[in-house]
Amino acid sequence: MSAESRKANNFIRNLIEESIASGQHQGKVVTRFPPEPNGYLHIGHAKSICLNFGIAETFGGDCTLRFDDTNPEKESQEYIDAITRDVKWLGGDWTGDVRYASDYFDAIYDFAVELIEKGLAYVCALNADEMAEYRGTLTEPGRNSPYRDRPVEENLKLFREMRDGKHEGGSLVLRAKIDMASPNINLRDPILYRIRFASHHQTGDKWCIYPMYDFTHPISDAMEGITHSLCTLEFEDHRPLYDWVIDNISAPCKPRQIEFARLNLNYTITSKRKLKRLVDEGFVESWDDPRMPTISGMRRRGFTPQSIRNFCDMVGVSKAGGTVDLGMLEHAIREDLNARAPRAMCVMRPLKVTLTNYPEGQSESLTLPVHPQDPDMGSREAPWTRTLYIDREDFAEEPPRKWKRLAPNQAVRLRGGYVMTCREVVRDDSGEIVELRCEYDPATLGVNPEGYKPNGVIHWVSADESVDADVYLYDRLFNHEAPDSDKSVDFVTHINSENLIVKTGARVEKSLAQPRNDIPYQFEREGYFFLDEARSTAEKPVFNRTVTLRDSWAKAQK
Structure with missing residues (x-):
């Protein structure tokens, strides 16, 4: 304890x-x-x-x-x-x-x-x-x-x-x-x-x-x-x-x-009978499904024992009943993982980037910290190659006002790497963007030369030396604060239709070829993710989203 x-x-x-x-x-x-x-x-x-x-x-x-x-x-x-x-x-x-x-x-x-x-x-x-x-x-x-x-x-x-x-x-x-x-x-x-x-x-x-x-x-x-x-x-x-x-x-x-x-907890049910129904009728896969409020489900999702104990300390012990906001549990998870989770990069919706001024067949190894605030956790190597992947959502051909990511003829810094500028957009026959042709500046590794104003920092992986992965984006199972409060309504009608979104074909950095199974990673700019050993194979790791980097649920419900 x-x-x-x-x-x-x-x-x-x-x-x-x-x-x-x-x-x-x-x-x-x-x-x-x-x-x-x-x-x-x-x-x-x-x-x-x-x-x-x-x-x-x-x-x-x-x-x-x-x-x-x-x-x-x-x-x-x-x-x-x-x-x-x-x-x-x-x-x-x-x-x-x-x-x-x-x-x-x-x-x-x-x-x-x-x-x-x-x-x-x-x-x-x-x-x-x-x-x-x-x-x-x-x-x-x-x-x-x-x-x-x-x-x-x-x-x-x-x-x-x-x-x-x-x-x-x-x-x-x-x-x-x-x-x-x-x-x-x-x-x-x-x-x-x-x-x-x-x-x-x-x-x-x-x-x-x-x-x-x-x-x-x-x-x-x-x-x-x-x-x-x-x-x-x-x-x-x-x-x-x-x-x-x-x-x-x-x-x-x-x-x-x-x-x-x-x-x-709000947005949660804890009746064993109703939890069993979720399992028996296929609304979830099993008692340890990461969407379940079971301890087994939370462990598989990446919650740590310490974060759950911290949450129970925050709730306290009293005679007065009441409902605790689920955001408090998520906060306890983030507080624990922020200090301990190793960092890594994962591109969930890969968009190919070709660095036209980087020599073909050449690569270099960039050194990134495992944790930016804890040097004792060491460093990791990220291969830099001519072809990279960035997240498709980090590029806008017609960027909105105050856009802080990549756009035509605008520069961004790649996390831990160089500054690059988009010069050309390549489309397939259907008109979909399939490639960005960019130029990188070899003088910008770790520095911002005078005159540069990168339009933000985005994450990336090498196309040639990254690992194929699937990512399970779990969210709250119910979209109602008290899903079983109205006895005249079947509680399953309040199941959140987007409680799980699966991203296949994601790419994670090379350091995750053999990921840890004892604590979640912080995928930079995405959230905390934990290896799902039940679904993973030697060739393809599968990661469950433990929790997002910040609570956006309350805002989304307004």
Whole structure:
């Protein structure tokens, strides 16, 4: 975790300092990150990872990684592997082995039996519709189930039969006996166990009953000695049930649940169900598609762990909910990459330039810095040849007012190279410009002789000694600030039609023949780009745009 995260002051840190001062938990601090393995982690989870691991580090405590795997029908080993990889990449260093709620299924069953024996749980045969009817509403109390007063021995017998597979799925559930008139609907005799004839990715076919999340979570926390169970605000109404479970079983530890505001980004969705739909219906290629707000997608796009941690520090931790502007995340990425990304040149829309006064067959090597502000990063060599490529958008035959690039009979400087002047425009039979014939001035390498006023600086590559590449220009996936806010409109209708533009036949400088795969490059004047190893070949690298050099989205939307 980042030093900033460890030092950041927030209400959770203050509460923990108070609990330590009062002697709670013998001064220990143990947190956990408990994802459900039913999808990939997204940017919202990143905040929780930074908080839980950061708090543990701040107080010299421990943080465990535990999968809350209580729904085998929606879980898979693929998700487990992806989550483990993402947490480690982001900097989460968990204590001990990876844990699973299913590790405690035997203990959870025994605690359920304990509640039955205390008269605090019963087996109910109401179906789903009947249970909803009996539950009541926000303004009306619920009604007791007709099975609420079964004798303890009958409940124990039925619960054993549920475990042994003697009843059909959905026919019986185990419910807590709390208060059907409670204003908190979560306390109106919630379900603790249900029958599911489904093979589990960790326990196989050992169980045909599975505990509910709200029952499993507090028990798993207690089994692991968690002192502070940090959850997002949607679990605030569930805290009384969390505490009820802990208070009514022989729990080895009494964790304290503390809620904080979840991370919401505009132009983004973080519902796993909706993200899965994007994958399943082909709106994106996969969970790690660079357009996805998943940690895997952001890693493939070129986001760095440090930039994501910095972003989470910028957002902070509070009780107040709200939506963070996506531009803040993009700013955090730029701030991190500006200082560390090596520079290179890429011509995405090549236009041939012939230097008519440069000898045929001759070439020279120009030395350019890897990073203009960091000499320690060294230098790179750029071949200068008679034939070059510039970007087609850097030439205008009839330039607009204040044009700062190449035009007929106007001079520009080529980045790190010479000044050249366009003398002739060559067209093909259709009238399209296919070549510029220019003259370069050999006295202008690194200097501006008196009388020269180059019309700006543009990037370039050698036509003969550059590398063919494809470039994927990713943009925001949605063109609506809150794509899933209006439930009457399908959120996919807000997908940005230009969320991906592929540039084939781009040319990158020779130094990128074997590009780095650990950090994005800044393609000068274009943005930050990261090697996509999944698409690249030995002959052709493929680069994903991580982020533009500046935020032009807000202006474009006005």
